[in-house]
Every structure is written in C-alpha cells, then in structure tokens.
Amino acid sequence: MYHLKALESKMALSPDALGRFGETLAMKALRKKGFKILARNWCSPVGELDLVARHRTTLVFVEVKTRRCSSPYPPEAAVDGRKQIRLRRAAQAYLARHPFQRWKEVRFDVVAVSVNQEDAPVDVQHFPDAF
Numbered sequence: 001m002y003h004l005k006a007l008e009s010k011m012a013l014s015p016d017a018l019g020r021f022g023e024t025l026a027m028k029a030l031r032k033k034g035f036k037i038l039a040r041n042w043c044s045p046v047g048e049l050d051l052v053a054r055h056r057t058t059l060v061f062v063e064v065k066t067r068r069c070s071s072p073y074p075p076e077a078a079v080d081g082r083k084q085i086r087l088r089r090a091a092q093a094y095l096a097r098h099p100f101q102r103w104k105e106v107r108f109d110v111v112a113v114s115v116n117q118e119d120a121p122v123d124v125q126h127f128p129d130a131f
Contacts, residue, residue: 013119022066022075022113023050029111029124035060044097047090051111059103061091063130066113069122075112076127084108084131 013021027037030053039052051062063083065075079087087108095106110130114123 012117018066018068018115018119019064021115021119022111023064025066025113025121025124026062026064026111026126027051029126030055030062033126039094042090042094044090044093046093047086049087049090049094052094057104059095059101059106060109060128061087061094061106062109062111063087064111064113066115068119069114069116075114076110076125076130079110079130 012018023040027040030051031037033055035053035055037051037053039049042049042052049061050064053060053062063079065078067073067075067078091106091108107129108131110127112123112125112127113121116122
C-alpha cells in the first residue's frame with residue numbers, strides 16, 4: 001500500500017512509512033516460512049518490539065530494519081549492542097505480561113529489508129537467532 005502511494009506521487013516514503021512498509025514485507029516473508037505473527041509494534045514502558053512471532057515451539061522477537069540501497073550500511077548493522085539491550089528489556093516485559101504461555105525456546109531474529117530509490121523492495125533477509 002505504501003509502496004504504491006510512493007510510486008504514484010513520485011515521492012519517497014517518510015522514514016516512519018518506510019519502516020512500516022519494511023515491517024509488512026518482513027511479516028509476509030516470515031509467514032511464508034511458517035511463522036505466526038502474535039503482535040506488531042508491541043509497546044511497553046521500556047521499549048517496543050517490531051514483531052512478536054511463534055515458530056513451532058519457539059517465541060521469536062523480531063527486529064525489522066529497513067534501509068534504502070543507497071545507505072552505506074546494511075540494515076542489520078543498526079542492531080548494535082545498545083539496541084540489543086533495549087530489545088532484551090522489552091522482551092522481558094512482554095514475557096512478564098504473557099506468563100501463561102510456555103515456550104521451549106525464546107530467540108531474537110533480525111529481518112533486514114533493502115529498498116531502491118523508488119521504495120520498491122530489493123531484498124528481504126532473515127537472520128534467525130541474530131543475538
């Protein structure tokens with residue numbers, strides 16, 4: 001939806017819209033791999049989780065990073081040590097609010113989305129167990 005609007009108006013997506021577009025692409029890619037999306041943009045006082053998903057018996061917290069191909073750094077490079085600490089805190093808050101569910105495993109994945117200058121998707125990479 002966002003992609004079409006950007007192409008029709010010949011204007012680039014705003015950073016927020018680009019992020020939402022990347023999250024939508026990430027959700028589609030994960031669903032094709034058998035993931036069930038439990039939450040999108042889950043917020044707590046300590047932070048936000050882009051996607052929370054279930055893959056078999058594993059609870060997966062997914063950080064989505066979207067960048068234009070013209071960026072000098074790949075999208076996944078933005079998930080640095082400080083970002084990982086914030087994600088772990090947000091995940092702890094999610095688990096505290098959902099104690100009734102038992103998971104055999106919990107992991108953190110990263111989905112990196114690259115788009116071209118016209119905001120058309122070029123690449124969606126999934127990095128399971130990224131940190």
